[in-house]
Amino acid sequence: MIRLDGVALSLGGTAVLEDVSLSVERGEFVALIGPNGAGKTSLLRTINGILEPDAGAVDLDGDRVADLSSKAVSRRVATVPQDTHVGFSFTAEQLVEMGRTPHRSRLDWRDDEGTVEAAMERTETLGLRERSVDSLSGGERQRVLLARALAQEPDALLLDEPTSSLDINHQVQVLGLVADLVREGRAALAAIHDLDLAARFCDRLLLLSDGRIRARGPPEQVLADESLADAFGTETAVSRNHVTGTPRVAALEERPEHSGTVHVVGGGAGGAAAVRALWRAGYEVTVGPVSGGDVAASVATNLGQQTVTVPAFEGPDRRERERVRELARAADALVVAGPGETPAGAAAIGDEETRIRAHLGETGPRAARGDGGETARVESEAELLAAVRDALPD
């Protein structure tokens, strides 16, 4: 349906797109992700014919966009703009009716009531039909604009940040609707800021950065790609949203450069809190032994830290014990995290290390019986970090 081949574009002497090739077929919902200024909007504009590329070809079903009239293009491709300010107050229905423009002759004033109404029904905007567009909330206006795009009866939808002005409920609603429309046999290409939403609703992601496509493929693959961190200039952690089952990306704040490794024993919320606090403070963190599926384990894994997991309800076996001991020895400090009793794994470590007993978060009974060998007990992040600092070799 949509095919770009080696497209290059420069605006005002600055290269905006370089050698961009992509295709979006019917039945596919593709997200264009990338940092601000990556060229996402410009890319969409080359497809709907507003910008003409300096090199390369943009085809719609095999026809060059440059050879098609503006009217012909807009019968095939509908664009949902980021936000439209309408100077004079048209009603929502009048705005949707404008979607019929490419199908009507200039002198044909009849209303396509059926198509308009169907489009509004589809986007649940029928209740807004008499309202002035200016009086609508961002979410309502976005849905009305989507209705306008539907009234165009296009084969492909281009959406520029369709969710940027929406609350989470409407974000999900709008993208879900687009996904439904795609399933009916349309193609959709959307520039989406929110990586989690892109991963959740789209079949494929295209990562655009500095005018080039840096990664493409199914969401899991693109989000895990190293180029993602490069493109956004920040470290990212990919985990899985347990509710939707789709990947989820967190951009991580810059962390100070500390030289030091801390080993954390003990899982659960307390262990996870300790891992997070230490990682954020710039330490390498190793964890173990914790049972697989433990929240502390998944935090550490998502942050790319070494973790020794053992099957749930079982103690560590010899090999795991060895590995933990190795990590603990290599670490500059040892933190035993968790409520109440000393975690079972603590025994695995031996007793030659400085131990900090950390009781973070609100879980479990307030600590703690001594377990021998500990040099400090802490109950907050700040205390933990201070104790770790003290324990570090100068």
Place this chain on the structure above:
Amino acid sequence: MRIVVRTALWSGALFAALVGTVLASTMVGSVNLDPWTVTRAVLNTLAYPSGVGMESGQVGVEGRAIQVPVPDVSYTRPFALDVGQTEQTIVQKIRLPRIVLGAVVGFALGTAGAVMQGFFRNPMADPSIIGVSSGAAVGAVATIAFPVTMPFGLQTAAFVGAVLAAFGVYFVASENGRTPVATLLLAGLAVQTFLGALVSYLLLQAGEGLEEAILWLMGNLRYSTWGHVEATLPLSVLLFAVLLAYARDLNVMLLGEEDALALGIEVERTKRLLLAATALITAAAVAVAGIIGFVGLIIPHVMRLVVGPDHRILIPTSALAGATFLVLADTVARAGTAMPVGIVTAAVGAPFFLFLLRRREVHAL
């Protein structure tokens, strides 16, 4: 309600109001006439063109005359009702030319104002914004200061000046086939200022023509003839039809050029056409009536409050309301005070505009 029906109903009502206003205005003057006499006399005046021939006219500068062919239209009058000779003359020769010309000028200015406000997406725009009025002023005042003998010499010069100014503004504001609306607005302002200076200079040189020039600049229907109507009416109706045909495109252009492009409008071509047609229809009005302010600004404003922003209904209602308003204003000018009509429209229009501003309805546009 469907737009076609709404447009037809509103236009019908406003057309009836216009006819009523024209009849009422015809009754008023130094001699007041009764409604029946006026109605009969007006019906007697009605005519439709039934043939076109050629006759020769004279064009000359400083005594030298050249014979040129001029089209001569013959008319058929369908009515011959019984009206006194004097009354028929008053209605047909004195009052109606001025009233009908006022209606045509108001029609043209209302149309142009509605289009310009949509084009610039700005409710403060009016037909003179692209330099048309200033250009017309230069042409008109120049012919008053340096007379030429030519049928409708002043009007022709004003028309040519108006069109040249508009196209000048357009070319200054265009680059690489694109004409950004903001640039057009600024170029229009600059050209207006420059031409204003030129008009001031010409006024200093006008000598005995000064009063005539000032009356023209104030907007004046005093010297109206059927000849003016014959030149202005067909042009205005034709251009109105063209602009109305682009009403849908104008609606979509209100969303911004990018949206308009995405909806299949050839934006630059449409802009050129709209500008050319608006410049011509405004020039046609200004050439015969001088600079009449506020009609093109206020009338589309008011109509937008009443019928909404859809140009398919806004353009015809603005045109008809503009015609009615100018006939009313000129009746005041003619019968009450003998002032130029431009003074009346501005004196009535400005306070009304302030009233709208206070009611904050202008902000809602």
